[in-house]
Amino acid sequence: ATPTALLVGTGRGAQLGILIKGPQILESTRRVDTIVLDKTGTITTGRMAVASVHAADGTTDTEVLRLAGALEHASEHPIAHAVAARAAEVGPLPAVEGFENHGGRGVSGVVEGHAMLAGRYSWLREQWALTAPDALQLVVDEAETQGRTPVWIAWDGAIRAVIVVSDTVKDTSAAAIGELRELGLSPVLLTGDNHRAAQSVADQVGIDEVISEVLPADKVDVIKNLQDQGRVVAMVGDGVNDAAALAQADLGLAMGTGTDVAIEASDLTLVRGDLRAAPDAIRLARATLRTIK
Numbered sequence: 001a002t003p004t005a006l007l008v009g010t011g012r013g014a015q016l017g018i019l020i021k022g023p024q025i026l027e028s029t030r031r032v033d034t035i036v037l038d039k040t041g042t043i044t045t046g047r048m049a050v051a052s053v054h055a056a057d058g059t060t061d062t063e064v065l066r067l068a069g070a071l072e073h074a075s076e077h078p079i080a081h082a083v084a085a086r087a088a089e090v091g092p093l094p095a096v097e098g099f100e101n102h103g104g105r106g107v108s109g110v111v112e113g114h115a116m117l118a119g120r121y122s123w124l125r126e127q128w129a130l131t132a133p134d135a136l137q138l139v140v141d142e143a144e145t146q147g148r149t150p151v152w153i154a155w156d157g158a159i160r161a162v163i164v165v166s167d168t169v170k171d172t173s174a175a176a177i178g179e180l181r182e183l184g185l186s187p188v189l190l191t192g193d194n195h196r197a198a199q200s201v202a203d204q205v206g207i208d209e210v211i212s213e214v215l216p217a218d219k220v221d222v223i224k225n226l227q228d229q230g231r232v233v234a235m236v237g238d239g240v241n242d243a244a245a246l247a248q249a250d251l252g253l254a255m256g257t258g259t260d261v262a263i264e265a266s267d268l269t270l271v272r273g274d275l276r277a278a279p280d281a282i283r284l285a286r287a288t289l290r291t292i293k
């Protein structure tokens with residue numbers, strides 16, 4: 001009976017848009033009690049857009065977009081795509097030299113002779129001991145409270161601007177999280193983004209437990225810590241950043257809209273990128289188990 005039941009399970013899975021790597025995952029779906037969800041690209045669409053540009057005294061929005069756009073053009077990050085796309089509307093982008101990506105922190109390089117940094121505030125401070133002009137700090141406080149992400153822009157040793165980037169919560173995410181709770185799973189939001197933006201997204205979808213400002217390499221430790229507390233952990237993610245955490249989780253679920261690395265590291269793929277496939281997958285696996293037993 002076992003092989004037939006498994007086939008039924010996976011056939012139904014394909015109909016629901018769920019790809020299951022192997023039967024060994026069925027057992028872990030029975031025991032999971034915690035589900036860790038990545039924010040960007042999992043709960044949100046991950047299609048970011050520039051909401052506003054705020055230049056400090058001595059420069060202009062156009063100059064900020066041109067230089068920051070040139071720098072971000074070399075990065076693959078969704079934040080970078082948003083900045084480069086907005087900048088390309090303003091005019092042609094100059095070349096960047098010595099580009100470096102600093103995962104979970106920001107990017108650096110030289111544009112038209114200006115040494116530049118773009119990224120999170122704490123990282124800019126570490127690099128160049130910079131402090132934020134008060135006016136920009138106020139803009140950032142407001143933006144973060146609204147769930148947005150500020151990109152701090154510095155060149156030639158001073159902070160020059162903030163570009164505010166916004167993402168949208170998928171309209172199915174809150175319902176999916178409600179269903180996961182009904183299945184007995186406690187949701188946890190995990191992100192590299194700032195705490196206020198993370199909390200705002202968590203509030204919108206009904207998550208109480210928020211772990212934010214986690215560097216890419218540390219996401220796996222968050223999963224291990226939860227497991228050390230005796231929790232059996234599922235993780236849903238989409239990014240290169242999430243791969244190690246997805247592999248460490250008792251059950252890894254990748255968004256089908258995400259990166260190949262995340263999909264390879266996972267037990268299940270949610271083909272449509274709709275988070276409601278996560279509760280579907282858990283229900284299906286549990287039902288399949290009942291059929292086998």
Ligand code: ADP
Nearest residue numbers: 040075077080104105106118119120191192193
């Ligand atoms: P997430 O966990 O939401 O996928 P990441 O770990 O990729 O986020 O990034 C964490 C933070 O690092 C971002 O919110 C942003 O502040 C900063 N960051 C990362 N890459 C870039 C970039 N290319 N440009 C500007 N900021 C960046």
Ligand code: MG
Nearest residue numbers: 038040041239
């Ligand atoms: Mg992500």
